[in-house]
Amino acid sequence: MKRQKNQAKKEEKKAAKSQEKPQSALLMLGIRLVACLLVCGFGLIAGASDSFHSEVERKTSIFLRLPIFFVTQGLLNDLFLGLGLQLARRICGDPGDLPWDPLKEEVIHHDSRITWPAIELPKELQPYKSRVGQPFFLNHVTGRQRCKDACMRCGMGVGALLGVWFMCVSLDRRSLSSLGFTLDMPFFSEASMGFAVGVFIVAFMFAIELLNGWVIFIQFFEVFDQSENFWICIFWDVVFHLNVAINEELPVRGWLLYNLAEAGVAYFQLSAMHAFVMAMVLESVVFVAMHLPSPGGTKPLSMLNLFVGGLAGGLNVLLTSGRLGFALGWHFGWNISMGNVFGRSTSGIPISATFISVVPHPQKENYHGGVFGPEGGVISPAAYLLGIVLLVLIYGFPDTSVTGPQLLAL
Numbered sequence: 376m377k378r379q380k381n382q383a384k385k386e387e388k389k390a391a392k393s394q395e396k397p398q399s400a401l402l403m404l405g406i407r408l409v410a411c412l413l414v415c416g417f418g419l420i421a422g423a424s425d426s427f428h429s430e431v432e433r434k435t436s437i438f439l440r441l442p443i444f445f446v447t448q449g450l451l452n453d454l455f456l457g458l459g460l461q462l463a464r465r466i467c468g469d470p471g472d473l474p475w476d477p478l479k480e481e482v483i484h485h486d487s488r489i490t491w492p493a494i495e496l497p498k499e500l501q502p503y504k505s506r507v508g509q510p511f512f513l514n515h516v517t518g519r520q521r522c523k524d525a526c527m528r529c530g531m532g533v534g535a536l537l538g539v540w541f542m543c544v545s546l547d548r549r550s551l552s553s554l555g556f557t558l559d560m561p562f563f564s565e566a567s568m569g570f571a572v573g574v575f576i577v578a579f580m581f582a583i584e585l586l587n588g589w590v591i592f593i594q595f596f597e598v599f600d601q602s603e604n605f606w607i608c609i610f611w612d613v614v615f616h617l618n619v620a621i622n623e624e625l626p627v628r629g630w631l632l633y634n635l636a637e638a639g640v641a642y643f644q645l646s647a648m649h650a651f652v653m654a655m656v657l658e659s660v661v662f663v664a665m666h667l668p669s670p671g672g673t674k675p676l677s678m679l680n681l682f683v684g685g686l687a688g689g690l691n692v693l694l695t696s697g698r699l700g701f702a703l704g705w706h707f708g709w710n711i712s713m714g715n716v717f718g719r720s721t722s723g724i725p726i727s728a729t730f731i732s733v734v735p736h737p738q739k740e741n742y743h744g745g746v747f748g749p750e751g752g753v754i755s756p757a758a759y760l761l762g763i764v765l766l767v768l769i770y771g772f773p774d775t776s777v778t779g780p781q782l783l784a785l
Contacts, residue, residue: 399474399475400461400473400474400475403457403474403475403476404454404457404458404475407450407453407454407457408454410450411447411450411451411454414443414446414447414450415447415541415545417443418443418447418541418542418545418546419545421435421439421443421546422435422545422546422548427439429641431641431642432637432638432641434546434547434548435546435547437634437635437637437638437641437642440542440546440547440634441634443542443546444538444542444626444630444631444634447538447541447542448534448535448538448626451534451535451537451538452530452531452534452535452538452622453534454530454534455530455531455533455534455537456527456528456530456531456534457475457476457530458530459526459527459528459529459530459531459533460477460481460523460526460527460530461475462526462530463522463523463525463526463527464523466522466526467519467522467523477523477527481520481523483516483520483725484514484516484669484670484723484724484725484746485509485513485514485515485516485670485725485746486515486516486517486520486725489515489516489517489599489600491513491515491599492593492597492732492734493597493601494593494594496593496734497591497593497734499591500591500734500736500737503737506737509746510737511734511735511737512720512735512737512740512743512744512745512746513718513719513720513726513734513735513746514670514720514723514724514725514726514746515599515725515726515727516599516725516726516727517599517600517603517727518598518600518603518604518607518608518611518727518728519600519603520725520727521608521611521612521615521725521726521727522611524611524615524725525611525612525614525615525618526614528614528615528618528619528622529614529615529618531618531622532617532618532619532621532622534622535621535622535623535625535626536621536625538626539551539554539556539625539626539629539630542630543630547634554625554629554630554633554697554699555629555692555695555697555698555699555700556625556629556699557698557700561698561700562698562699562700563700564700565695565698565700565701565704566700566701566703566704566707567704568701568704568769569691569700569701569702569703569704569705569706569708570704570705570707570708571704571708572701572704572705572708572762572765572766573704573705573706573707573708573709573710573712573762574708574709574712574716575765576709576758576759576761576762576765577708577709577712577713577716577717577749577758578712578717579757579758579761580713580749580752580754580755580757580758581717581719581749583754584742584743584749584752584754585733587742588736588739589735589736589739589742589743589752590719590733590734590735590736590743591733591734591736592731592732592733593732593733593734594732595730595731595732596730597718597728597729597732598727598728599726599727599728600727603727603728605728608727608728609715609728611727612711612714612715612726612727612728613711613715615724616707616710616711616714616721617707619706619707619710620703620704620706620707620710621703623662623665623706624688624699624702624703624706625699625703627658627661627662627665627685627688628658628688628689628691628692628699628702629699631654631657631658631661632651632654632655632658632689632692633654633697635650635653635654635657635658636650636651636653636654637650638650639651639653639654648773651689651693654689655685655686655689655690655693656686658685658688658689659681659682659683659684659685659686659688659689660682660685661685662681662682662684662685662688663678663681663682663685666681666722666723669722669723669724669747670720670723670746670747671723671744671745671746671747671748671751672722672723672747674745674747674751676741676744676751676752676753677744677747677750677751679756680750680751680752680755680756680759681722681750683755683756683759684750684755684759686759687705687759687762687763688702688705688706690763690766691705691766693773694766694767694770694771694772694773695770696770701766705762709721710724713748713749714726714729714748715728715729715730716729716730716731717729717730717731717733718730718731718732718733719733719735719743719744719748719749720744720746720747720748721748721750722747722748722750723746723747723748724748741753742754
């Protein structure tokens with residue numbers, strides 16, 4: 376009888392714990408919702424108040440709008456990342472009693488449990504195979520993990536979009552389309568052109584790496600977890616990288632770039648072109664900071680290349696008369712081709728399948744970029760330069776005679 380009672384008590388405790396977990400998840404969701412509502416409410420009040428109005432800007436001061444922008448982006452990204460994760464868990468068939476925040480194994484950059492490669496490596500690479508860690512610098516995960524990554528990033532894309540829309544309507548008194556996010560036929564046409572340029576310059580980098588022996592080809596159509604479907608893995612990577620482009624381009628090359636340039640004209644009496652260049656430099660610094668948590672993101676060459684990439688992204692906006700389509704297409708084409716066509720890490724982002732599988736040479740990390748990928752290598756600046764040349768050939772140079780209001784209200 377005592378054993379039965381003790382067993383019953385244990386089962387009751389387990390049942391109570393299983394009920395506490397979903398309640399804590401709902402509590403975390405509630406806390407995030409309240410935080411978002413409080414910040415957005417403050418933004419609405421600030422936007423309607425004369426106390427924060429700037430005479431030179433003719434709207435709420437940039438010195439208040441800037442911190443509200445970063446806070447709303449952080450809160451909304453976090454909220455919708457969590458919602459995306461809950462969706463992914465349902466898709467993957469996970470138990471319903473998991474906590475709200477991602478588990479440690481749900482945010483990994485490399486799954487050491489995956490046996491790779493499935494085929495025999497070339498003789499020159501055999502001695503490195505037994506080394507501890509990641510001797511070939513590749514970040515491999517399962518398609519199941521990429522499903523979760525994609526859903527979380529999709530949530531972040533929604534959060535970024537809502538955050539920028541909120542800033543536009545409540546504090547900037549402008550439409551979202553005024554930032555170049557027009558979603559019309561010219562927008563999609565330029566996005567397609569930007570995608571082609573992004574893929575082309577990554578192919579250029581890949582060709583140089585391959586010809587110089589920095590990476591070695593091993594096979595076509597590789598999926599790292601042999602139990603998974605190649606095309607499903609690729610699908611999740613497409614979803615992931617589409618939302619990476621939205622999540623980074625719209626806030627950084629959309630809202631931040633425009634508002635910093637406008638502030639440069641208003642407060643420092645800079646010319647429109649000088650203000651835009653200043654804004655490009657500042658948004659590039661933010662772009663570097665966004666990638667610091669990635670594997671290899673703190674290496675000096677990685678940071679330098681990301682800064683140059685940020686400047687190239689700013690030029691995408693400037694030379695296309697303030698439209699975001701080309702920049703979004705370039706970003707998506709760059710990421711998806713680097714990771715899932717040519718089999719390399721993109722800013723340390725892992726992959727689960729690739730059309731072309733290669734092995735970065737263990738002794739040439741300084742050339743090919745190591746775990747961070749080509750963006751941490753020596754050829755990346757040349758690829759950005761090639762992309763800028765193609766951009767100029769397509770759109771020409773910007774008109775330096777354009778005045779501040781005309782340039783900043785493109």
